[in-house]
Amino acid sequence: RHTFMLQGCRLLLTPAMFSCSVAARAASFTARVGYAVAPVSKARLCARGWDRGFHRQICTAPVCMGRKAAKVAARKQKGEAIRTKLYGKFGKLIVTAVKEGGGADPVANTQLARVLADAKRLSVPVDLIERNLKRATDTSQADYMELTYEAYGAGGVGIVIEVLSDNVNRAAADTKAAINKSGGKVAEPGSVLFNFERKGFISLNCSSEKEDEVFEVAAENGGDDIVPRDDGGEGFVVTTEVVSFMQCQKALADAGFEINADDTALKMTPLAEVEVDEDAAAINDALVEKLLELDDVDAVYTQ
Helix, strand or coil: CEEEEECCEEEEECHHHHHCCHHHHHHHHHHHHCCCCCCCCHHHHHHCCHHHCCCCCCCCCCCCCCHHHHHHHHHHHHHHHHHHHHHHHHHHHHHHHHHHHCCCCCCCCHHHHHHHHHHHHCCCCHHHHHHHHHHHCCCCCCCCEEEEEEEECHHHCEEEEEEEECCHHHHHHHHHHHHHHCCCEECCCCCCHHHEEEEEEEEEECCHHHHHHHHHHHHHCCEEEEEECCCCCCEEEEEECHHHHHHHHHHHHHCCCEECHHHCEEEEEECCCCCCCHHHHHHHHHHHHHHHCCCCEEEEEEC
16 A cells, blocks of 8 residues: 555555556546646556555645734734835825925925935835835826725725825726725715814834833823724824824834834724624725725725
8 A cells, every 4th residue: 555645635545546547546636635646657656666565655744824823924914015005105195295395305395305204204115215206207207186085885884095196087987996896885075074083093012011101201292092002913002183193203202112103194083983793894894905905095994
């Protein structure tokens, strides 16, 4: 008998099986292990001594991923997607600042200087910044426009989509198509947006024992609230009004707290949340993912 171990499956080959045709052996092997292999002639089997009772064992360890490892991988993948979207947004902001602010020199262009300072704070790659500065001076590059679309998801959940695009017609068509094809409904302007307000969110990487210190610094610099992070990381999230966002962020950084750049930004937050069942939640999650896949979409907020 010849024993083969493939991904935890065992296949026993007896001498009688060698009388079968090559095609029959391949089909049997495929049916047993779930995938096809290249056929091997009987002559090659005999040459290797397999017809004389030679014992050969092929072992490959099955791939197993525990629940913790899966969560870590999912969190890492989500973080990479957020960074990719963030870098794309800054590329468009740089182009807009150069065109509206009067040139690619941050000394003379204060709007560009602010964008570059934010990019540096959020660890945007230098080559991406330089590439978009060069692109901004290209006369063929169209201006970017900020747009906001509103929609309803499953269960009546309100959705706000922020767009920064150099092609309004393309952005509108792609966004509305993604909403309709994913189970949502395009809403009239203003019918959803009034349920949201813009807030500053500052995510910190720190020990839970630092809560009092974080609260003290945040309270003195315009912080409204402090809550534990809900993304699996250790630390806190400080919320602020828009006008206090930069001041509070700078104060926390000066106090020695590490800022998690991926989740630190001005965001729309719902004034009231809408509860839905699991099926509706799954539809809404898929809708948000579909929207975020669009290059023109910068952020999506839901109730």
